[in-house]
Amino acid sequence: MKRSQPFILIAALLVAAILLAACPAAMPAEAPASDSAAEEPAMADEVIEIEYWQYNFAARVDAMNQLIAQFEEANPNIKVVHNADIPYAEFRDKIAASVPAGVGPDVATLFYGWQSVWIDSGYLVPLPEDAFPPAMVAEEFSPMVQASFVEGTLYTLPTAVRALALFYNRDLMEAAGLDPNSPPATLDELHDQAVACTQRDDDGSLVVQGFVADPSAQDHHWFREVLVRQFGGVPYTDDYSEVLYNDEAGMQAWNYLLAFHTDLATGDRDLFDGSTNAFVGGHVCFHVDGSFRLGTIAKNNPEMNFGVTELPSHNGIKSTFGSYWTHGLTKKAAADQARFDAAVKFLQFITSADAGALWVDIVGELPAQLEAGSNPELLADEKLGAFAAGLEYSHATFFADESQQRQAIIDSFDMVILTDEDPATALQIAADTDQEVLDDFWSSR
Amino acid sequence: MRLTLHQRQIIWAYIFMSAALVFFVVIRWYPTILAFNVSFRDWNVFEGSGPWVGLENYQEIWQDAGKPRSSVTAAFSNTVRYVLFGVPSQLVLALAIALLLAQIRRLSAVFRVAYFAPYVTSAVAVAFVWNWLYQPETGLINQGLDLVGLPQQPFTKSPSQALPSITAVAVWQNLGFAVIIFLAGIQQIPGHYYEAARIDGANAWQLFWRITLPLLNPIIVYLTVLGTISYLRLFALVQNMSPQGTGGPLKSTTTVVLEVYREGFSSYKMGYAGALTVLLFFLILLITIIQLRFFSRRVEY
Numbered sequence: 152m153k154r155s156q157p158f159i160l161i162a163a164l165l166v167a168a169i170l171l172a173a174c175p176a177a178m179p180a181e182a183p184a185s186d187s188a189a190e191e192p193a194m195a196d197e198v199i200e201i202e203y204w205q206y207n208f209a210a211r212v213d214a215m216n217q218l219i220a221q222f223e224e225a226n227p228n229i230k231v232v233h234n235a236d237i238p239y240a241e242f243r244d245k246i247a248a249s250v251p252a253g254v255g256p257d258v259a260t261l262f263y264g265w266q267s268v269w270i271d272s273g274y275l276v277p278l279p280e281d282a283f284p285p286a287m288v289a290e291e292f293s294p295m296v297q298a299s300f301v302e303g304t305l306y307t308l309p310t311a312v313r314a315l316a317l318f319y320n321r322d323l324m325e326a327a328g329l330d331p332n333s334p335p336a337t338l339d340e341l342h343d344q345a346v347a348c349t350q351r352d353d354d355g356s357l358v359v360q361g362f363v364a365d366p367s368a369q370d371h372h373w374f375r376e377v378l379v380r381q382f383g384g385v386p387y388t389d390d391y392s393e394v395l396y397n398d399e400a401g402m403q404a405w406n407y408l409l410a411f412h413t414d415l416a417t418g419d420r421d422l423f424d425g426s427t428n429a430f431v432g433g434h435v436c437f438h439v440d441g442s443f444r445l446g447t448i449a450k451n452n453p454e455m456n457f458g459v460t461e462l463p464s465h466n467g468i469k470s471t472f473g474s475y476w477t478h479g480l481t482k483k484a485a486a487d488q489a490r491f492d493a494a495v496k497f498l499q500f501i502t503s504a505d506a507g508a509l510w511v512d513i514v515g516e517l518p519a520q521l522e523a524g525s526n527p528e529l530l531a532d533e534k535l536g537a538f539a540a541g542l543e544y545s546h547a548t549f550f551a552d553e554s555q556q557r558q559a560i561i562d563s564f565d566m567v568i569l570t571d572e573d574p575a576t577a578l579q580i581a582a583d584t585d586q587e588v589l590d591d592f593w594s595s596r
Numbered sequence: 597m598r599l600t601l602h603q604r605q606i607i608w609a610y611i612f613m614s615a616a617l618v619f620f621v622v623i624r625w626y627p628t629i630l631a632f633n634v635s636f637r638d639w640n641v642f643e644g645s646g647p648w649v650g651l652e653n654y655q656e657i658w659q660d661a662g663k664p665r666s667s668v669t670a671a672f673s674n675t676v677r678y679v680l681f682g683v684p685s686q687l688v689l690a691l692a693i694a695l696l697l698a699q700i701r702r703l704s705a706v707f708r709v710a711y712f713a714p715y716v717t718s719a720v721a722v723a724f725v726w727n728w729l730y731q732p733e734t735g736l737i738n739q740g741l742d743l744v745g746l747p748q749q750p751f752t753k754s755p756s757q758a759l760p761s762i763t764a765v766a767v768w769q770n771l772g773f774a775v776i777i778f779l780a781g782i783q784q785i786p787g788h789y790y791e792a793a794r795i796d797g798a799n800a801w802q803l804f805w806r807i808t809l810p811l812l813n814p815i816i817v818y819l820t821v822l823g824t825i826s827y828l829r830l831f832a833l834v835q836n837m838s839p840q841g842t843g844g845p846l847k848s849t850t851t852v853v854l855e856v857y858r859e860g861f862s863s864y865k866m867g868y869a870g871a872l873t874v875l876l877f878f879l880i881l882l883i884t885i886i887q888l889r890f891f892s893r894r895v896e897y
Contacts, residue, residue, distance in 0.1 A: 243861060243862065244861045247860075247861055247864060268863065268864055271864075272864050356733055357733075367839060367840055419732070421732050421750065421753045422732060422733055422734075423734075424731075552863055554858075554862050554863070555863065558842060561839075561840075561842075561844070562665075562844070562846055562847075565755075565844065565845045565846050566846065569753075569754060569755055569845055569846065570755060570846065580665070584665075
């Protein structure tokens with residue numbers, strides 16, 4: 152009987168599922184580690200191999216290759232295998248697929264906003280306190296690196312950090328009759344200059360966009376950690392367990408951001424596939440972005456005549472959003488003492504001030520170590536200076552789930568732009584969604 | 597004991613077939629069964645295990661579905677919409693094209709290749725090309741609309757147009773396969789049925805309704821079932837055509853498989869993702885059984 156086949160299939164699957172569930176699940180991640188620990192006791196003259204992973208970004212790969220070469224020269228008994236073949240979009244998937252199979256990294260580079268999820272997933276182990284004393288981190292690293300402490304325990308440490316600043320296209324400003332030597336210094340000036348810089352053709356189509364508000368780029372960070380604070384609010388409670396940007400100050404900040412799209416109509420994020428591509432392509436006057444964009448511009452539009460200045464202030468308040476890619480030690484490393492020691496050594500090396508100084512030259516990200524970050528030469532740099540200046544007043548959001556919290560802001564922005572939702576209602580929805588993610592995270596602690 | 601030649605042939609046949617069997621068991625069935633298992637656990641992706649939590653993941657899905665602006669509800673209702681828009685338009689268009697192709701002799705191979713090419717093209721490549729075509733202002737379609745004096749359309753940027761826009765691409769991509777199968781079916785119909793009917797005075801319309809369509813019934817059933825399954829599993833196009841691959845704007849294009857992917861690989865909630873997969877499995881099973889029961893009546897002459 153043909154018809155009964157599906158039911159047999161279901162029954163077979165259910166039986167198999169129950170059988171599988173009944174026996175303890177295999178733990179492939181641990182098997183190879185403990186084997187090698189038993190067979191090869193670490194000896195002084197034996198070469199220990201550790202694996203390091205990061206996503207593929209040419210400048211980062213290049214910088215890390217140089218650091219690894221230096222490290223291996225100083226530590227001839229440690230060999231670092233560098234895996235950077237994974238594209239950014241697949242990085243998290245690959246980690247998720249590889250580590251359970253026991254083939255992942257000992258030291259991995261991750262976005263600081265992913266820490267919570269990675270820790271909850273049992274992937275990262277705390278950094279040993281003797282090698283990385285919390286007092287040393289507080290003293291020597293940029294204040295935003297405090298976000299690497301999750302409930303008082305240090306899990307990761309970065310080589311470099313980034314901050315947001317205002318990019319401006321000098322040629323477009325000049326064409327609009329603005330002085331390219333005095334880019335917007337306050338939020339009001341940014342509104343005014345963005346309007347002045349916007350050009351439309353006879354049909355009303357945008358030719359030059361003054362400013363494109365695009366929360367799917369960096370503007371969701373700009374809103375939370377910069378605009379909200381500048382209008383007199385705070386985005387979250389100090390421990391980032393409660394959303395606070397759904398108040399009066401938050402509403403003003405929200406309206407300020409929306410105005411670029413609604414009242415002022417200085418840009419359309421759907422043109423040129425988002426604000427970042429539009430700016431890099433030379434179609435936008437002002438753009439909020441991070442230092443990592445300098446490399447993108449140098450590669451894709453080296454001829455562009457642009458400058459970078461600190462983010463516009465408001466009510467005398469300066470703020471910027473800091474973020475960083477950070478390095479953690481994995482459970483795989485912790486499974487073998489000799490390898491763990493080697494991984495700790497490697498992590499100490501790549502988070503040193505010297506490593507940070509090399510990193511800024513090649514990648515263009517600012518050193519995480521204050522000593523290297525406050526270097527006068529760096530502060531005077533025409534492009535990097537604005538970012539370096541921001542480090543002292545930067546805030547890094549503690550994310551429970553970065554992608555979901557970002558999506559909350561994007562969706563609420565879309566509600567206003569695409570479906571004419573009331574801005575206040577939309578902001579409340581973003582806050583509710585965000586709060587739910589936070590509650591989810593904190594309730595499981 | 598000596599085996600006869602026939603017995604040896606049978607043994608060799610099984611040995612060769614077992615290669616395929618191993619493939620299916622290891623690559624297809626084992627992960628499928630594992631997904632059922634994962635769906636009952638608070639699965640930890642990095643440890644490859646997790647405590648048994650029974651139906652908790654399913655309860656969570658049920659609760660999430662009840663919330664306002666729920667991704668789960670959007671995913672299931674969008675998925676059904678993709679099927680309802682996609683499958684009928686695909687069948688009707690494919691049948692019309694196949695009937696036309698059956699008429700021509702010259703260049704028929706060229707047309708067949710043209711219709712079939714999208715089917716063998718990577719969905720990601722297709723998505724990129726259509727993203728450019730759909731672009732506001734600079735996209736080919738919007739420039740065409742400008743040219744004939746019609747207003748520009750936002751297509752994938754608008755919550756109301758995004759799903760039909762992506763469905764259209766899916767139909768365009770899958771059309772070739774359906775056309776080829778229809779064409780094969782049309783050529784199977786014996787020519788003397790038509791001759792006999794014409795002698796009896798039937799017109800072209802009657803020939804189509806009374807001969808072609810009924811005799812194509814098994815093919816229509818086959819294409820409906822396959823098409824439905826492929827739309828229920830829609831993923832690559834949506835991931836590459838919605839903003840940041842999130843199934844937006846405002847969840848208007850998200851599908852069940854996309855939510856599985858996002859929950860599993862972006863939030864690392866494997867148990868929850870596994871439970872969604874199981875639900876999708878039963879949805880596909882149920883729809884397929886219903887279709888096979890109701891549509892596959894035998895046609896005999």
